[in-house]
Amino acid sequence: MRYHSTRSQIHQADSAQAVLSGLAPDGGLFVPAQLPTMDVDACLKENTMDMAARIIGAMLPDIPNMPMLVKQAYTGKFATEELTPTVQAGPFRVLELFHGPTSAFKDVALCMLPQLLTAARKEKGMVDPILILTATSGDTGKAALAGFQDVEGVNICVFYPHGGVSRVQRAQMVTQEGNNVAVCAVEGNFDDAQTGVKNLFAQAVGGTLPGSNKQLSTANSINIGRLAPQITYYFKAYKDLLDAGTITMGDKVNFCVPTGNFGDILAGYIAKKLGLPVGMLICASNANNVLTDFIRTGTYDRQRPLHKTISPSMDILVSSNLERLLYFMSQDTDLVAGLMNSLNTSGSYTVPEDMKSAINAEFWGGYCDDAGARKAIAKVWEQYGYLCDTHTATAWAVAEDYVAQTGDNAPMVVLSTASPYKFPAAVLSSLEDLTTDDEFAMMDRLLEKTGVAIPKNLCGLQEKKELHTDVIPKDQMLSYVTKI
Numbered sequence: 224m225r226y227h228s229t230r231s232q233i234h235q236a237d238s239a240q241a242v243l244s245g246l247a248p249d250g251g252l253f254v255p256a257q258l259p260t261m262d263v264d265a266c267l268k269e270n271t272m273d274m275a276a277r278i279i280g281a282m283l284p285d286i287p288n289m290p291m292l293v294k295q296a297y298t299g300k301f302a303t304e305e306l307t308p309t310v311q312a313g314p315f316r317v318l319e320l321f322h323g324p325t326s327a328f329k330d331v332a333l334c335m336l337p338q339l340l341t342a343a344r345k346e347k348g349m350v351d352p353i354l355i356l357t358a359t360s361g362d363t364g365k366a367a368l369a370g371f372q373d374v375e376g377v378n379i380c381v382f383y384p385h386g387g388v389s390r391v392q393r394a395q396m397v398t399q400e401g402n403n404v405a406v407c408a409v410e411g412n413f414d415d416a417q418t419g420v421k422n423l424f425a426q427a428v429g430g431t432l433p434g435s436n437k438q439l440s441t442a443n444s445i446n447i448g449r450l451a452p453q454i455t456y457y458f459k460a461y462k463d464l465l466d467a468g469t470i471t472m473g474d475k476v477n478f479c480v481p482t483g484n485f486g487d488i489l490a491g492y493i494a495k496k497l498g499l500p501v502g503m504l505i506c507a508s509n510a511n512n513v514l515t516d517f518i519r520t521g522t523y524d525r526q527r528p529l530h531k532t533i534s535p536s537m538d539i540l541v542s543s544n545l546e547r548l549l550y551f552m553s554q555d556t557d558l559v560a561g562l563m564n565s566l567n568t569s570g571s572y573t574v575p576e577d578m579k580s581a582i583n584a585e586f587w588g589g590y591c592d593d594a595g596a597r598k599a600i601a602k603v604w605e606q607y608g609y610l611c612d613t614h615t616a617t618a619w620a621v622a623e624d625y626v627a628q629t630g631d632n633a634p635m636v637v638l639s640t641a642s643p644y645k646f647p648a649a650v651l652s653s654l655e656d657l658t659t660d661d662e663f664a665m666m667d668r669l670l671e672k673t674g675v676a677i678p679k680n681l682c683g684l685q686e687k688k689e690l691h692t693d694v695i696p697k698d699q700m701l702s703y704v705t706k707i
């Protein structure tokens with residue numbers, strides 16, 4: 224299947240090459256020239272794994288043996304064979320995406336990506352090893368490490384800001400086992416780490432660093448190999464509502480998605496384009512409400528301070544995957560290239576009026592600050608007995624706003640992107656006054672208070688051996704990587 228850059232038709236690739244490259248050579252993102260056709264009814268009759276094989280296989284047809292790859296990716300890694308169960312909580316259906324090996328929704332894609340990368344590598348007859356470089360503000364790093372652990376032909380190196388991730392998140396990363404993994408703290412903030420990684424890519428010639436034979440790649444959500452696996456759980460949630468008798472086939476269902484880089488919600492949009500009866504896609508942001516403003520005004524303006532919030536995975540000013548939506552909405556690579564150029568040079572862009580209307584027909588944007596998220600955590604627990612994390616709570620609050628403001632009473636699925644135990648301080652302090660600053664003690668207290676089980680991978684984390692304790696200045700990332 225033919226993919227091309229969002230910024231020009233010249234840069235083309237088949238789906239296997241698109242997964243290997245990650246980013247198009249002109250800095251654009253790979254998009255399919257034409258979306259595949261799906262037999263939605265047949266898809267909705269299948270179990271989650273077969274559904275995933277069908278959907279990912281349709282999106283990435285140049286990667287063979289998809290059913291086998293899906294089995295290898297997910298078997299034994301998730302707490303349930305359903306992978307992503309749904310739970311009714313009061314008025315909304317919660318789609319739980321956090322039952323994977325690191326308790327974050329990114330596991331759904333990052334368990335699959337290594338399978339896709341190694342199969343694509345084989346398909347293309349690549350002999351050189353791949354080196355995955357990733358900067359993380361917390362969640363992506365651990366999910367990527369777990370996904371790539373001991374995968375043949377691939378090495379992975381994760382950089383995180385020294386002192387810039389939670390204690391639980393750090394413990395998850397520095398205890399990572401595997402003979403192909405490296406984890407390193409960088410003196411600086413997340414932007415410094417991310418800029419450092421981008422610089423490494425810029426220094427690469429023909430995809431490899433000077434003095435190295437390793438082909439650089441990324442586990443970031445700009446890779447189409449991360450996006451494709453996320454489409455499945457929209458179908459799965461719809462199937463659950465059918466099975467529960469809440470809807471009949473063809474009824475529209477709304478989805479509210481806690482959004483950062485716009486990858487998760489874009490997968491929902493693709494599900495809709497593939498024929499799933501999706502109603503509105505509600506884009507939920509925290510105090511970093513650049514997407515809310517964009518959806519409401521048509522102007523994307525990154526020139527604003529970045530707020531540190533209790534939902535850190537959504538603390539983001541440039542949502543990379545929005546570029547793909549701009550392409551899908553316009554089918555015009557020149558227009559997208561112009562908008563992205565404007566974003567790079569002036570920090571903002573405004574889409575044409577007809578594109579804004581088209582976006583508003585499918586997306587609704589809202590945001591909720593930390594106080595609102597805390598209130599939602601307490602309310603959902605006290606009224607419905609459901610414990611949500613900070614990102615999920617943000618989406619919950621925005622979903623309520625949507626219903627109140629529009630009166631649209633179609634069934635609502637709220638996507639839950641992390642276990643509450645990944646953010647024990649913020650969650651516990653929303654329910655009661657804190658008596659400790661020890662995050663691990665807070666996990667125990669949260670268990671005692673709510674009876675909601677701690678995910679296995681987060682149990683006993685503080686007793687595990689720290690294997691990766693390197694801390695480097697930000698200008699030494701290149702020498703660190705060439706040493707691996």
Ligand SMILES: *Cc1c(COP(=O)(O)O)cnc(C)c1O
Pocket residue numbers: 327328329362363444481482483484485486487488536537614640641
């Ligand atoms: C990454 C992440 C998000 C945001 O997802 P995007 O695909 O970047 O929009 C939301 N919640 C959690 C917990 C995450 O880790």
